[in-house]
Amino acid sequence: MRLPTRAIAFAFAAxxxxxxxxxxxxxxxxxxxxxxxxPAGRTTQSPPARQQPQSGTAPEPGTGRLFLSxxxxxxxxxxxxxxxxxxxxxxxxxxxxxxxxxxxxxIAPSLTLxxxxxxxxAAYGLxxxxxxxxxxxxxxxxxxxxxxxxxxIMGQLVDAPIQPNRLKIAIYVPERSxxxxxxxxxxxxxxxxxxxxxxxxxxVSTYLDSNVPASAPSVAGLPANATNSVINAEVRIEAxxxxxxxxxxxxxNITLKLVNTPGAEALANTxxxxxxxxxxxxxxxxxxxxxxxxxxxxxxxxxxxxGKTHQMTFKVPANLDTEIEIMANGSGG
Numbered sequence: 001m002r003l004p005t006r007a008i009a010f011a012f013a014a015x016x017x018x019x020x021x022x023x024x025x026x027x028x029x030x031x032x033x034x035x036x037x038x039p040a041g042r043t044t045q046s047p048p049a050r051q052q053p054q055s056g057t058a059p060e061p062g063t064g065r066l067f068l069s070x071x072x073x074x075x076x077x078x079x080x081x082x083x084x085x086x087x088x089x090x091x092x093x094x095x096x097x098x099x100x101x102x103x104x105x106x107i108a109p110s111l112t113l114x115x116x117x118x119x120x121x122a123a124y125g126l127x128x129x130x131x132x133x134x135x136x137x138x139x140x141x142x143x144x145x146x147x148x149x150x151x152x153i154m155g156q157l158v159d160a161p162i163q164p165n166r167l168k169i170a171i172y173v174p175e176r177s178x179x180x181x182x183x184x185x186x187x188x189x190x191x192x193x194x195x196x197x198x199x200x201x202x203x204v205s206t207y208l209d210s211n212v213p214a215s216a217p218s219v220a221g222l223p224a225n226a227t228n229s230v231i232n233a234e235v236r237i238e239a240x241x242x243x244x245x246x247x248x249x250x251x252x253n254i255t256l257k258l259v260n261t262p263g264a265e266a267l268a269n270t271x272x273x274x275x276x277x278x279x280x281x282x283x284x285x286x287x288x289x290x291x292x293x294x295x296x297x298x299x300x301x302x303x304x305x306x307g308k309t310h311q312m313t314f315k316v317p318a319n320l321d322t323e324i325e326i327m328a329n330g331s332g333g
Contacts, residue, residue, distance in 0.1 A: 062115055064135035066142070069108040070122050072240030073147045073198065078107075082195060083124050083146075085109055090117040090132065124148045125195020126184060147198040149237040155190050155205060156248045158319040164190040166210060168226065169247075172202040174234065198239045205231045205247040209293040227251060228282050229295035250296040250318035257289045258303045258310060258326050267328065270305040277313075289323075301326060 066087070070079040084105060088098035098119060102111050113135045120131045120142060127148030133140055153169055155162035169188040172181035181202055188194055207229035229251035237243055256274075257266040266288040274282045274292065277300060283292055296318040303310045303326045314324045 060112075061137060063112055064115060064137055065139045066111045066113055066118075066120075066133060066135065067108070067139065068104075068111070068120065068122075068142055068144070070124070070129075070144045070146050072149075073145055075240055077240050079124065079146060080107060083107070083122055086121040086123070087111065087113065088119045088121065090119050120144065122146060125150070127195060127197040147239050148195060149198055149239055150242045151194045151196055151201070151235065151237055152192065152242060152244045153188060153190055153194075153203060153205070154244070154246050155207075156246055157207070158248065158250060160319065162190070162207065162249065166208045167247075168206040168208055170204045171196070172204065174200060174202050193242065196237045198237055200234060200236050203231070203233045203235060203245065203247060205233075205249070207249045207251055207293060207295075209253075227293040227295065228276075229293060251293050252296070252316050252319060253291055253293050253321040254316060255289050255291040255321075255323045256285070256301060256303070256326065257323060258305060258328055260328050262325060262327075267305055270303050273302045273304075275300045275302070 068085055070083050071077060072079060085103060086100060087102040088100055090098065093099055101118070102113065104111070115135050115137055118133050118135065120133055122129050122131075122144045124146050125148070127146055129144050129146050131142055131144050133142060151171070155164075155167045155169075167190050169190065170183060171185040171188055171194065172183055174181050184196075184201075185194060206226050209225045209227050229249045231247045231249060233245070233247060235243060235245055256272045258270040258272075259266060268288045269286075270288065271284065271286045272290060273284050274294070276282065277298055279300075282294070282299070285292065294316045296316055298313060298315050300313050301311065301324065305328070308328075310326050310328055312324075312326050316322065
């Protein structure tokens with residue numbers, strides 16, 4: 001199975017590339033693994049570079065004009081939106097900090113500054129670049145390259161769209177040394193554009209169970225309503241391109257019932273423990289017919305009521321809500 005991605009040039013939204021990266025659906029009790037993305041596809045020529053605005057008059061004595069713009073990497077393609085500009089004095093103040101003297105969200109700002117030495121900081125989401133400039137009663141033009149692109153993620157349950165509030169998406173930077181990956185974006189909303197420095201990233205998508213209260217026991221490090229349906233995938237962000245990725249979960253909503261006979265009413269005051277075949281606890285619940293979302297696979301359930309224990313194994317299909325009946329006489333169906 002593959003996690004499809006699509007790369008689009010930012011300038012005028014011209015479609016540039018289609019790439020694919022593989023994804024892996026975790027199985028109960030198994031380690032989560034990502035996969036290596038396929039190389040980017042065909043690209044088209046970028047639009048011509050934006051021309052810098054020019055000042056029609058000489059600056060006032062003791063001041064100068066600073067004209068700013070940003071490009072994607074070493075290309076001539078200009079950044080058309082999303083840059084936050086900040087200008088700091090190069091000289092530190094008594095507190096050891098660089099004083100902020102100007103800021104702008106314009107695509108290509110032009111600023112009048114007193115003569116002096118400055119640091120220009122251009123932030124594009126999580127990507128940034130700096131440039132030292134000197135104003136000496138003159139006009140200064142700076143085009144700052146940003147080695148950055150963007151990522152947009154959508155979720156699907158098999159082939160059906162997943163509601164955004166049912167997904168928890170985190171973005172990591174893989175470490176070559178094999179150590180734990182670095183978390184760079186803990187709560188990415190499906191469909192939003194996340195601006196990132198050029199490079200390789202790992203997507204971790206968790207399908208959430210909306211039926212579970214926040215007080216319910218949870219897997220360590222995951223929300224209380226998290227399931228074991230977790231997808232890991234690797235994707236590459238290229239400068240000047242928007243990469244669109246789709247994560248596909250394979251899971252179903254499962255309702256558990258302890259019954260005396262098949263099809264009978266569920267017995268109240270029953271506690272359930274759902275485990276992987278290896279014995280790892282996924283969730284503990286109490287009620288007549290509690291439900292939870294589980295990834296496709298095989299599981300083991302223990303039902304306890306009135307001092308008696310009943311157990312069985314069951315299988316979870318993909319995208320098919322199912323009732324699991326545990327027989328109070330010890331068998332199940």
